Amino acid sequence: TRSGRTKDRIQAANLPADFAFDTGPVSHKVTLGYFGYWSKGWNTPYNPNTAYLGPYPRSAPTYVPEPKFPEDNSKPYYSGRSRNDNFVIGDQISIGDHVTAIIGVSRSEIFSRSFNAVGESSRPDYEKGRWSPTYALSYKPVSWLTAYASYIEGLEAGGTAPLEATNAREIMPPMVSRQKEIGIKAELGGLLLTGALFDISKAYEVLTDAGLYTQDGRQKDRGVELTATGRITEDLTIVGGFTMLDADVEGGDYDGLSPMNAARNWAKLYLEYDLPFAPGLTVTGGVYRTDKQWGNATNTDRLPAYTTFDLGARYVVPIDDKALVLRLTVNNVADKTHWTNAYYVGQPRSVAFSAQFQF
Secondary structure (H helix, E strand, C coil): CCCCEEEEEEEEEEEEEEEEEEEEEEEEEEEEEEEEEEEEECCCCCCHHHHHHHHCCCCCCCCCCCCCCCCCCCCCCEEEEEEEEEEEEEEEEEEHHHHHHHHEEEEEEEEEEEEEECEECCCCEEEEEEEEEEEEEEEEEEEEEEEEEEEEEECCCCCCCCCCCCCCCCCCCCEEEEEEEEEEEEEEECCCEEEEEEEEEEEEEEEECCCEEEEEEEEEHHHHHHEEEEECCEEEEEEEEEEEEEEEEEEECCCCCEEEECCCCCEEEEEEEEEECCCCCCEEEEEEEECEEECCCCCCCCCCCCEEEEEEEEEEECCCCEEEEEEEEEECCCCCECCCCCCECCCCCEEEEEEEEEC
């Protein structure tokens, strides 16, 4: 498959304002704001296909010579536009040094319109508005420990069909998402430890075996997330995390199955070490693990798990009262061939060098 030129134009705006005041022993921080974006898209009528080659298993990608495609004499056509306006009001309420509550509401207005190559509407226009609440409560029994619980609803813009779909680049209708979370945060020296249980529900967007990208049923994600961020010692910094996910589809044609591209477990560990014998020089390294995930909607094609490694170095050169920062990074050091999801093969080994100077 080959695709012609496409284009997207996106504009965004933000206008927040905060007001702080007290009512007796209770402190308030009221937030009022607007944020939104507008987008326009241009699709292509040029999507030639060659004869089917394969099948090749996802566990062993096979590279074949590029076939001969017809010349592209097409021009991108106007495929649609979308608008997302959000108005927010919330109050962060603090009672002493131990209890904080957040109560808020947002109004989301989403509009989308799609056209085909001849300028006809490819689906009915979508325009929807919704009020969505936000609640959160945190309790800090001691200065270094915080427990919290939150509930958030939102109206989200729908996804865009990938180029592999028969309805490529079609914008899906907006969807209502709901998220519940409870967790704890602990600050131990320079290290921040967090643990959270979460439950997320949203529309299930899926590429069917027939090649149609659509919404069908709802995706429920329940899981636990653990993270550690900060300095273990004066010279060693860590950014690590582990997520265990139980994801299922509820309702629709895929009820009871697992969603595509949702790994059950994934983890990362990134380290930075400031070499004590070479001031200004820091070595970096990371390991990233992603578990198996389903590569199709019917759960018959499994993407294998993969682990990748990164290595790098950073050198800070003081120049007067400023600094020149030199960075060298090698991503996917072992050149591991892998699928990041059902649509994309992971990046091979790459080497990047950069220099940054603050004037």
